[in-house]
């Protein structure tokens with residue numbers, strides 16, 4: 120059976136609830152947009168495989184809940200990530216200001232990320 124991928128990258132989306140993390144992920148993996156906001160519960164993930172210079176690169180993107188009540192769960196995923204996207208809503212200054220808080224959580228839990 121042919122190998123499904125050559126390399127795997129695990130990436131993580133972080134940011135306040137409602138900033139559009141799930142929408143970004145759906146657009147990237149399925150090229151779809153769903154206007155309703157259904158809050159992510161805990162963590163979810165999607166994958167996409169790209170062919171780059173003949174190498175099959177599988178990207179596994181973990182979509183985390185922005186709501187504070189799920190942070191005990193979501194923080195367990197920081198260390199496993201090889202890259203982290205900090206997401207904010209360009210129409211919400213508050214969500215932009217909170218990026219500092221998300222970044223400091225990452226620094227604390229995952230200093231070598």
Ligand SMILES: Nc1nc2c(ncn2[C@@H]2O[C@H](COP(=O)(O)OP(=O)(O)OP(=O)(O)O)[C@@H](O)[C@H]2O)c(=O)[nH]1
Pocket residue numbers: 134135136137138139140141142143153154155156157158159160183184185186
């Ligand atoms: N106008 C506009 N609305 C967007 C865009 N991206 C997302 N939204 C809307 O923003 C809302 C929240 O999007 P989600 O992707 O569910 O937000 P989230 O960050 O995953 O939220 P949590 O799962 O609660 O952390 C939805 O109602 C989307 O329709 C965008 O680019 N433009």
